[in-house]
Amino acid sequence: MYGNCGSVSYFCINFELIDSISIYFSTGPITWAKKYPIAATGQRQSPIDFNGENCTVCKDSSVFKPLEAKYPLVINQLKMVNSGNGWRVDIPSDYVNDTFLKGGPLQHKYRLEQFHCHWGKNCESGSEHTVNGKYYAAELHFVHWNCDLFNNFKEAAKEDKGLAVLGVFLESSEIKHEEFEKITSMLKEIPYKGDETFIPRISIDNILPKNRSYWTYEGSLTTPPLYESVSWIVFKEPIRVHETQIDEFRKLFHTSKESKEPLKVIENYRPVQPLCGRSVAFVEYA
């Protein structure tokens, strides 16, 4: 059980009696509270469900300024790593200063640090946030840090207003997403924990949805240490990727090459958490 605000969220464990099991059996969300009490006692944990009852709809710009994001068109030599919990693309330090996210619910300017993904054992689940209880197949997180108040990501990560994460849902479809293929085609180069490779030139704008309507609320990191430092901005419109592109995620190992008990990252999403009275805004763009 998560949280202490009357809401109950169970994480269902499904045994996969095949050559590998999900890391979430032994190290997953149900065990986090032992080492990170905030998993159970926090009042602004993430992810959450977005639904008609908990969202205030803002149809014009009277509440928030326009959301502005800038990611220079083409990034070269982006490093992608197998973190053991999935894949992560790190933004090189000389490029970080050319990026920004500001406006919308944010009072400050934020810089892009890295992006990564969460997924499920099949395309029926996998996103962290849900919409009216419905999962998408996966969810991308673009992690930004507040460069007005802090000197770097590490400093910002623990603090209120420290981080802003853009969430993008992935919906499985019959069409391959060409820009996203630059990531998925390289996953075979980083099968084991600790492996690194470089991905081809990529346009971040091309892996964001066209419609920029979003939900926003104050939350936390969704993996330990679960710091309550994140202003979340989650786009309503998913991007569509081929099912086989998401299949590539599940081939990644949680373990290093030397491990005698290899485990794969079959699923790595945290279940939704109690809202605890927080407000959620939905900002709509035509």
Ligand SMILES: [Zn+2]
């Ligand atoms: Zn994440």
